[in-house]
Amino acid sequence: xxxxxxxxxxxxxxxxxxxxxxxxxxxxxxxxxxxxxxxxxxxxxxxxxxxxxxxxxxxxxxxxxxxxxxxxxxxxxxxxxxxxxxxxxxxxxxxxxxxxxxxxxxxxxxxxxxxxxxxxxxxxxxxxxxxxxxxxxxxxxxxxxxxxxxxxxxxxxxxxxxxxxxxxxxxxxxxxxxxxxxxxxxxxxxxxxxxxxxxxxxxxxxxxxxxxxxxxxxxxxxxxxxxxxxxxxxxxxxxxxxxxxxxxxxxxxxxxxxxxxxxxxxxxxxxxxxxxxxxxxxxxxxxxxxxxxxxxxxxxxxxxxxxxxxxxxxxxxxxxxxxxxxxxxxxxxxxxxxxxxxxxxxxxxxxxxxxxxxxxxxxxxxxxxxxxxxxxxxxxxxxxxxxxxxxxxxxxxxxxxxxxxxxxxxxxxxxxxxxxxxxx
Numbered sequence: 517x518x519x520x521x522x523x524x525x526x527x528x529x530x531x532x533x534x535x536x537x538x539x540x541x542x543x544x545x546x547x548x549x550x551x552x553x554x555x556x557x558x559x560x561x562x563x564x565x566x567x568x569x570x571x572x573x574x575x576x577x578x579x580x581x582x583x584x585x586x587x588x589x590x591x592x593x594x595x596x597x598x599x600x601x602x603x604x605x606x607x608x609x610x611x612x613x614x615x616x617x618x619x620x621x622x623x624x625x626x627x628x629x630x631x632x633x634x635x636x637x638x639x640x641x642x643x644x645x646x647x648x649x650x651x652x653x654x655x656x657x658x659x660x661x662x663x664x665x666x667x668x669x670x671x672x673x674x675x676x677x678x679x680x681x682x683x684x685x686x687x688x689x690x691x692x693x694x695x696x697x698x699x700x701x702x703x704x705x706x707x708x709x710x711x712x713x714x715x716x717x718x719x720x721x722x723x724x725x726x727x728x729x730x731x732x733x734x735x736x737x738x739x740x741x742x743x744x745x746x747x748x749x750x751x752x753x754x755x756x757x758x759x760x761x762x763x764x765x766x767x768x769x770x771x772x773x774x775x776x777x778x779x780x781x782x783x784x785x786x787x788x789x790x791x792x793x794x795x796x797x798x799x800x801x802x803x804x805x806x807x808x809x810x811x812x813x814x815x816x817x818x819x820x821x822x823x824x825x826x827x828x829x830x831x832x833x834x835x836x837x838x839x840x841x842x843x844x845x846x847x848x849x850x851x852x853x854x855x856x857x858x859x860x861x862x863x864x865x866x867x868x869x870x871x872x873x874x875x876x877x878x879x880x881x882x883x884x885x886x887x888x889x890x891x892x893x894x895x896x897x898x899x900x901x902x903x904x905x906x907x908x909x910x911x912x913x914x915x916x917x918x919x920x921x922x923x924x925x926x927x928x929x930x931x932x933x934x935x936x937x938x939x940x
């Protein structure tokens with residue numbers, strides 16, 4: 517593809533300085549481009565469009581079609597006002613250029629702008645004068661995203677976490693499905709579907725995925741501690757996913773708790789703090805991501821009336837089950853204030869909750885939880901171009917439109933930079 521304006525403008529300037537009328541110049545430009553391959557003219561027109569010269573691009577496209585049907589169709593009166601010739605050359609340089617066009621070198625000339633008066637250099641918008649600024653690229657119905665700008669952002673270590681390692685980190689998935697009878701907690705049918713979706717998704721995102729199922733509270737803490745004690749020095753990130761029943765819990769930093777299969781709760785706060793700077797120094801300064809599919813309480817949100825939603829979003833949610841149990845707090849169950857007062861300030865931590873604290877989180881026995889099903893779909897479609905927080909905004913929007921009873925995911929974001937998954 518031509519690179520505008522270095523190749524395109526220099527070549528265009530060369531064509532415009534040939535002898536002959538403007539009609540001959542226009543015809544010769546089209547002929548010269550078409551002799552360089554069947555796609556050359558189209559690529560050149562696309563190049564003009566990329567640099568904001570849409571009027572000239574449209575004129576050349578129309579002229580090329582007319583020239584094929586009638587070579588006399590290109591007349592001087594059809595040509596829009598133009599700024600002719602290379603800008604910034606001295607008269608002797610112009611004469612030398614006419615005698616020996618090979619002296620024309622990239623970077624020697626400023627871009628040549630053709631088109632009506634409003635496109636002359638003195639009146640051009642900054643984004644037209646700076647063709648290196650990419651145009652927005654439509655990447656889906658959700659809006660516009662500047663893909664090239666995102667790529668530059670990914671590589672800027674001051675603005676985004678850089679994931680160079682491959683694999684980029686460990687991903688631990690704890691999937692609690694079957695609970696002790698004495699716990700009073702029901703079987704979480706459909707959670708295995710969630711687990712498999714996330715196992716495949718994070719594998720595709722270049723994580724080493726480890727799945728542990730049906731762990732007691734003590735076993736959960738043990739598995740998390742083992743992960744934290746590993747050497748993450750050569751890695752760039754760490755992910756923890758917990759699929760279980762949950763409840764409200766007293767907290768200072770992160771709300772909620774998840775249950776082990778024995779019915780004992782483990783606070784989200786204690787889980788996150790396992791990976792702080794003191795407990796996991798090899799992850800210092802690196803992003804630590806937590807995804808929690810569990811209820812935050814017993815409340816069921818009937819929602820509030822808004823303008824129309826799609827029919828499928830209004831279908832009853834009678835087949836969905838909550839991951840909620842009553843709030844249970846006893847002495848010594850959760851961290852006391854003096855146990856967390858000396859912890860380092862959280863940084864490089866991102867905790868994504870499937871639901872708002874205090875509310876239930878819905879799970880379909882046949883398709884899995886609303887949150888994980890949506891998370892997997894959003895990551896599949898958008899992880900290559902959007903940062904983590906934008907991805908989870910998409911998840912929150914999609915989940916909020918489901919069912920009769922409502923659900924809204926949320927997050928606690930203590931990242932210092934944007935986070936982009938490794939997708940290549």
